[in-house]
Amino acid sequence: MNIVVLVKQVPDSGSERKLDPADNTVARAAAxxxxxxxxxxxxxxALTIKEAQGGEVTVLTVxxxxxxxxxxxxxxxGADKAVHVVDDAIHGxxxxxxxxxxxxxxxQMEYDLVMCGAEAxxxxxxxxxxxxxxxxxxxxxxxxxxxxxxxxxxxVERQTDGGFWALEAPLPAIISxxxxxxxxxxxxxxxxMAAKKKPVETKTLADIGVDAGSVGLATATSxxxxxxxxxxxxxxxxxxxxxxGAQKFVDYLAGQKIV
Amino acid sequence: MAEVLVLAxxxxxxxxxxxTTLEAxxxxxxxxxxxxxxxxxxxxxxxxxxxxAEYGAATVYVAESADIDxxxxxxxxxxxxxxxxxxxxAAVVIPSSPEGKEIAARLAVKTGSxxxxxxxxxxxxGTATQVAFAGATIVHxxxxxxxxxxxxxxxxxxxxxxxxxxxEQTVDVAVSDAAKQVRVVERVVEQKSxxxxxxxxxxxxxxxxxxASAENFSIIEGLADSLGAAVGASRAAVDSGFYPHSFQVGQxxxxxxxxxxxxxxxxxxxxxxxxxxxxxxxxxxxxxPEAPIFELADFGVVGDLNTVVPAATEQINARK
Numbered sequence: 001m002n003i004v005v006l007v008k009q010v011p012d013s014g015s016e017r018k019l020d021p022a023d024n025t026v027a028r029a030a031a032x033x034x035x036x037x038x039x040x041x042x043x044x045x046a047l048t049i050k051e052a053q054g055g056e057v058t059v060l061t062v063x064x065x066x067x068x069x070x071x072x073x074x075x076x077x078g079a080d081k082a083v084h085v086v087d088d089a090i091h092g093x094x095x096x097x098x099x100x101x102x103x104x105x106x107x108q109m110e111y112d113l114v115m116c117g118a119e120a121x122x123x124x125x126x127x128x129x130x131x132x133x134x135x136x137x138x139x140x141x142x143x144x145x146x147x148x149x150x151x152x153x154x155x156v157e158r159q160t161d162g163g164f165w166a167l168e169a170p171l172p173a174i175i176s177x178x179x180x181x182x183x184x185x186x187x188x189x190x191x192x193m194a195a196k197k198k199p200v201e202t203k204t205l206a207d208i209g210v211d212a213g214s215v216g217l218a219t220a221t222s223x224x225x226x227x228x229x230x231x232x233x234x235x236x237x238x239x240x241x242x243x244x245g246a247q248k249f250v251d252y253l254a255g256q257k258i259v
Numbered sequence: 260m261a262e263v264l265v266l267a268x269x270x271x272x273x274x275x276x277x278x279t280t281l282e283a284x285x286x287x288x289x290x291x292x293x294x295x296x297x298x299x300x301x302x303x304x305x306x307x308x309x310x311x312a313e314y315g316a317a318t319v320y321v322a323e324s325a326d327i328d329x330x331x332x333x334x335x336x337x338x339x340x341x342x343x344x345x346x347x348x349a350a351v352v353i354p355s356s357p358e359g360k361e362i363a364a365r366l367a368v369k370t371g372s373x374x375x376x377x378x379x380x381x382x383x384x385g386t387a388t389q390v391a392f393a394g395a396t397i398v399h400x401x402x403x404x405x406x407x408x409x410x411x412x413x414x415x416x417x418x419x420x421x422x423x424x425x426x427e428q429t430v431d432v433a434v435s436d437a438a439k440q441v442r443v444v445e446r447v448v449e450q451k452s453x454x455x456x457x458x459x460x461x462x463x464x465x466x467x468x469x470x471a472s473a474e475n476f477s478i479i480e481g482l483a484d485s486l487g488a489a490v491g492a493s494r495a496a497v498d499s500g501f502y503p504h505s506f507q508v509g510q511x512x513x514x515x516x517x518x519x520x521x522x523x524x525x526x527x528x529x530x531x532x533x534x535x536x537x538x539x540x541x542x543x544x545x546x547x548p549e550a551p552i553f554e555l556a557d558f559g560v561v562g563d564l565n566t567v568v569p570a571a572t573e574q575i576n577a578r579k
Contacts, residue, residue, distance in 0.1 A: 013510050014529055017392040024398075038511070096367055096374070121510055123391075125376050126357060127364035130332065134368040139440035140332065143357055158331075160357075161456065162505055166445040167331055173440075179511055180504050221373025221404040225386060228397050230536070238553055241562025246570030249542065250578075252558045256540060258462070258519055259486070259575050 001055035001149065003046040004109055005079065006102065006116035006128065008036045009063050009070035013121040024224035025092045026122055028064065035070035038117025040077070040184040041177045046115050047078045048182065049149055053258040056080045062090060062101050065106040068200070075195035076187035082198070083109065092217025095123070099131035101215060104208040106136065113154070114174040118143050129176045139169030178184065224251060261291035261349035264342060266335075266362065267311060268354040271446075276310045278459050279354035281418035283411045284314040287352040288421060289383045293424075294318040296342060298335045300328035304427070312425020314418060317428045320394075326434035332358055333438035336365035342430065343370050343406055350385065355410035363408045372405025377514070379415035379537070393510065393529055394536030408482035413458045414516045450503065457489045457506060462519045464533070465491035465508055469524020469545060469564055473501045478568050479523055485512065485575040486527070491515065491535075493525045524564045527552025543569060 011017040011031035020027040046057045059074040059082040061067050071082045085105050093101070106114065119126040126142075133140030139154070141147075145164060146157035154173045157164040159180060188197070205212050213219065239248050253259045265287045268277045279293070287293040295316035297304040304321040311319050320342060326336045327491035339362065343351065351366065353359040360376050367374040378400075385407055389398045402408070457463065464486065466479035476492075483490045492502035494509050508515055509532035519539035525531055527543070527550055535541070536555065543556035544564050553559045560567055 013393070013533070016395075019391070019396060019398070059511070094373060095364070099368070109455055119511075125360065127360050127366075127376065130336075130361035130364040131368060133333070134336070134365045139435060140361070141441055142361065159505070160446075161458075162452065163447045163449040165331075165443050166447065167441050168444050169441040221367065222400055222402045225399045225401055227391070227399070230390075230395055230397055233555060233557070236541075236553070236556045236559060238559040238561060240548070240557070241560055241567055245544075245560040245562040246569040246574060249544070249558070249567065249571045250574045251543070251562050253486075253519075253575070254578075256519070258540075259578055 001049055001053040001113065002058070002096060002111050003050060003113045003115055004054065004058045004060050004106060004111045005039070005043050005046045005074065007039045007059050007061045007070050007074050008120045009033050009061070009067040010036045010122040013037065017122065019224070023092060023226060025217065031078065033066060035249045036117055036120045038119055038179060041179050041181050042115040042117050043074050043077050043079060044172040044182045044184040045147055045177050053149065058083060060102065060105055060109070061085070062098060067178045071200055072195050073187070077185055080198065081198040084200055084202050086202055087212065089212035089216050090166070091207055092220060093215045094222050095125055095127055095131060096221045097215040099128060099135055101205070101210055103132055103135040104210045105203065106132070108208060112171045113126070113149070116176050118176045118178045122185045129174045132174050139173040141167050141169055141173055143224065144175055144177045145176065147175055147181065151191055182183050186223060191249065214230045262294050262346055263291040264289040264339070264346065264348045264351045264505045265293045265295050265316070266339065266351070266353040266359065267295045267297045267307065268356060268359065269297070269299065269307065273306065276307050277354065278418060279356070279411070279413045281314045281414065282416055283352045283354050284311065284316060285418050286381045286411050286416055287350070289381050291349045292317050294320060295337060296320045296322070298322050298327050298338055300325050308425050308427055313420050315421040315423045316425050317423045319425050320430050322430040322432045322433040323426055324434060325431065326439060329443060330434070330439045331441040331443055333365065333441065334434040336362045337370060337434060337438045338430065338432055339366050340369040344485065347456045348406060350380070350407045350409065353408070353410045355412045359410050363410050370405055372408055373402035374408035375400050375402060376410045377412045378409050379412050381409055390537055393533035412514070412516065426514055442536055450505065454483060455487070455489045457491055457508070457513050459513055460489035461487035461517050462486045463491050463508070463517045464488045464513050464521040464523065465493060465525060466496055466523050467493035467525030468495035468499060470496060470501055473525055476502055478564065479570045482521065482523070482568050485572045522552050523568060525552055526550045527555060
């Protein structure tokens with residue numbers, strides 16, 4: 001079972017994140033960049049499947065040079081090797097373009113399964129499995145809270161409001177996972193040391209056969225025109241409960257015509 | 260006037276049209292004349308035409324086939340792409356749900372278009388408003404290639420009636436084998452709640468770590484029920500096992516934008532703000548006067564939730 005896990009480096013969602021006023025793209029250079037938290041669950045799931053069924057786990061990342069940190073994190077958890085597509089022309093690409101780059105890179109790899117987190121915490125689109133499934137013509141089993149691989153079939157519980165949908169599809173397929181699926185392992189010291197020696201293959205757009213003019217900010221299918229910080233809220237009212245907190249709360253709701 | 264296709268999102272089993280659909284019809288009117296598209300198993304469209312017409316659908320395209328229901332996402336994207344090819348609409352508007360966003364993505368690849376997800380407003384020139392980074396940044400975006408596709412975040416705009424003809428038109432469906440790869444074997448409902456859907460509710464009451472136990476969440480539910488609200492939970496509360504994950508509000512959970520959001524025993528970490536910052540009115544109840552949630556709150560009570568919340572619930576119930 002050969003599994004490719006898509007990994008994205010993102011600005012830490014626990015710190016302040018910004019757009020770059022120069023070109024309205026995510027300000028990645030100045031940010032505290034980390035592996036997309038959701039991807040760790042996909043890596044864990046891939047490693048679990050590999051441990052049970054054999055094969056290899058390969059990390060695939062599209063991103064700047066600095067995305068190596070996210071790749072090393074994945075390798076230190078136990079992934080075997082990585083492919084890093086890095087090319088200045090990719091900067092500012094929209095999701096549609098990024099999916100074309102990923103699809104081209106996947107086209108040069110051997111896989112039974114492609115896995116990724118159910119969303120990236122920076123853009124929160126949750127659409128990469130759909131985009132890639134459309135491009136590659138493989139089944140999309142997205143939003144999984146449980147994954148079972150039996151023979152040539154993938155069975156997934158797709159998390160929904162108040163329950164799940166049981167999905168079934170033949171391999172190869174693409175699966176995305178939510179954080180309800182497992183508890184990602186922490187890299188061991190041994191894993192961190194081993195990760196430094198694992199192969200990371202760097203590829204340019206030319207290497208994967210993508211025209212540099214078809215990606216990047218200039219030809220993106222959507223663009224950010226402008227952005228602004230949310231206007232600060234007016235100073236709110238804060239009362240300290242001295243036995244009358246509930247009353248004041250209800251009075252406020254009444255004033256807002258809510259009760 | 261230019262035609263705008265609006266994908267209708269329906270409640271399960273004859274439950275009518277979801278509010279998000281009426282909002283999408285309303286938003287679409289900024290761009291042209293909306294036509295609703297109803298996709299589903301045979302019988303899906305029965306009884307929904309009137310509501311779609313009331314909210315502005317000049318035409319109601321009905322594409323019914325067991326294949327649409329039996330396979331995940333791909334058949335809907337395929338039928339919608341067929342309609343886009345036939346009708347050359349000015350835009351496509353889809354309610355923003357996980358499925359809605361995936362349909363939009365596939366439709367974008369099929370039609371060579373750009374798409375914008377979770378938009379909160381659409382202007383007549385096609386410019387959309389989105390909120391980014393935990394609601395801290397407001398962005399104006401535009402699709403620059405093909406037929407613009409938007410997914411509209413629920414509760415972002417108010418649905419307003421604008422009666423139109425709602426002429427029903429049947430669409431012949433032939434779902435390709437390529438779109439029939441992922442079979443939906445079963446749809447399982449685990450939690451049946453009489454409370455409103457979290458992302459659609461006009462009032463949400465959420466509990467955090469301060470609620471302290473799963474049992475104690477009954478306090479949150481009590482206040483929610485007195486207000487006819489949905490119940491939410493912070494990640495800390497979910498991770499502590501106080502409440503199920505499907506109710507999590509925040510970066511890795513649901514994003515809500517109700518008229519009133521009541522945060523109880525929630526400190527207000529960035530992770531949580533990401534899911535509720537765009538609420539119209541925010542009330543916080545927390546015993547820590549320094550809790551960051553108070554920076555967002557229009558009204559805050561510094562106090563013990565175990566006394567304040569039950570007393571407030573009682574007073575609200577007494578007013579009815």
